[in-house]
Amino acid sequence: AQKVTQAQTEISVVEKEDVTLDCVYETRDTTYYLFWYKQPPSGELVFLIRRNSFDEQNEISGRYSWNFQKSTSSFNFTITASQVVDSAVYFCALSEGGYGQNFVFGPGTRLSVLP
Amino acid sequence: DGGITQSPKYLFRKEGQNVTLSCEQNLNHDAMYWYRQDPGQGLRLIYYSQIVNDFQKGDIAEGYSVSREKKESFPLTVTSAQKNPTAFYLCASSIDRTNEQFFGPGTRLTVL
Numbered sequence: 704a705q706k707v708t709q710a711q712t713e714i715s716v717v718e719k720e721d722v723t724l725d726c727v728y729e730t731r732d733t734t735y736y737l738f739w740y741k742q743p744p745s746g747e748l749v750f751l752i753r754r755n756s757f758d759e760q761n762e763i764s765g766r767y768s769w770n771f772q773k774s775t776s777s778f779n780f781t782i783t784a785s786q787v788v789d790s791a792v793y794f795c796a797l798s799e800g801g802y803g804q805n806f807v808f809g810p811g812t813r814l815s816v817l818p
Numbered sequence: 819d820g821g822i823t824q825s826p827k828y829l830f831r832k833e834g835q836n837v838t839l840s841c842e843q844n845l846n847h848d849a850m851y852w853y854r855q856d857p858g859q860g861l862r863l864i865y866y867s868q869i870v871n872d873f874q875k876g877d878i879a880e881g882y883s884v885s886r887e888k889k890e891s892f893p894l895t896v897t898s899a900q901k902n903p904t905a906f907y908l909c910a911s912s913i914d915r916t917n918e919q920f921f922g923p924g925t926r927l928t929v930l
């Protein structure tokens with residue numbers, strides 16, 4: 704069965720610090736998709752990134768970067784120079800390529816960025 | 819603007835009553851989903867639909883029912899059989915299972 708682990712329940716950093724959110728996944732499929740979402744205090748989940756299992760290139764988008772490593776089944780998310788507006792709960796998710804499978808969300812990591 | 823709408827934002831229900839949560843999307847997505855989120859917890863899948871007139875149970879379907887008569891709409895009914903329905907309910911849609919899901923603003927249901 705597919706599974707997503709986010710071992711860090713809560714993280715607190717001071718503004719301008721860099722922070723990495725860990726995500727480890729389990730799947731038996733060779734084709735799968737990984738995602739990160741942000742849930743600010745308002746509650747609505749915001750999509751951040753999608754990565755398929757055949758593309759291990761790291762990605763950078765502004766202050767956000769993602770490190771996908773199949774060898775360790777990890778898809779970590781780094782925020783550089785964190786800001787108070789980054790405070791939110793961040794979810795990692797996995798979708799397998801086979802029929803009948805769906806998204807599995809990790810438990811989330813609550814990030815607090817202090818001014 | 820394209821997106822997903824959920825109504826109402828807040829909903830109060832007396833014990834023993836059924837209540838229906840609305841979810842509408844104008845993104846032309848085939849797949850739609852309902853999730854439940856309890857305070858401080860992650861998302862749990864209630865039901866999902868990959869196409870009109872078809873839907874499957876998720877991990878916690880007991881006490882819930884859905885319909886998918888139109889591509890744009892996927893209402894969720896919380897029945898009196900759901901023992902602990904107070905939670906935050908999120909609806910989502912996607913092109914298909916392997917693509918990113920887009921979420922609505924959610925409905926907070928409180929049972930009095």
